[in-house]
Amino acid sequence: MAEPRFNVERPTIEGLNDPPHFSNAVVTEGGKMVHLSGQLSPEGDLAAQFKGVYDKLKIGLAACGASPSDVIRQRVFVVDLVPEHRELVVAAMGEFYGGAKPASTLVGVPALILAGALVEIDVTAAIDG
Numbered sequence: 001m002a003e004p005r006f007n008v009e010r011p012t013i014e015g016l017n018d019p020p021h022f023s024n025a026v027v028t029e030g031g032k033m034v035h036l037s038g039q040l041s042p043e044g045d046l047a048a049q050f051k052g053v054y055d056k057l058k059i060g061l062a063a064c065g066a067s068p069s070d071v072i073r074q075r076v077f078v079v080d081l082v083p084e085h086r087e088l089v090v091a092a093m094g095e096f097y098g099g100a101k102p103a104s105t106l107v108g109v110p111a112l113i114l115a116g117a118l119v120e121i122d123v124t125a126a127i128d129g
Contacts, residue, residue: 006030006126006128007028008028008072009028010026010101011027021090021093021101022102023102023103024103026072026073028126032128033126034066036122036123038122039120039121040120041055043116045118046078046088049119050119053120054068054092054095057096061123064127066127069097069098070100070126071125072102072124073102074103074105074123074124075104075122076107077119077121078106078107078108078109078118078119079108079112079118080108
């Protein structure tokens with residue numbers, strides 16, 4: 001029986017910008033997908049909450065046989081997002097993902113479901129089956 005084959009490509013797409021901290025597109029073939037629901041960590045300021053959420057995502061990914069470098073898609077929701085948050089968001093992503101660049105969406109929202117929560121992140125990872 002042949003070994004499962006899994007490929008991940010992050011193409012550069014003409015006509016779209018090439019951001020340094022995320023990919024515009026991630027194409028997968030074969031393998032297994034891991035979808036983690038949005039995680040919250042409603043203690044501390046925005047930077048502390050990013051760290052707490054990414055720590056929870058790391059635990060969830062590991063439980064499913066994945067790591068941050070396997071993440072191909074993330075959705076980030078931030079309460080009262082303003083342009084000044086960009087540097088903090090990019091730093092948190094860089095710390096969590098290292099050199100990996102998932103496709104990413106960042107959305108400002110008026111509130112999240114838990115009182116005091118400022119950030120929620122869900123991810124999709126692709127791993128060998």
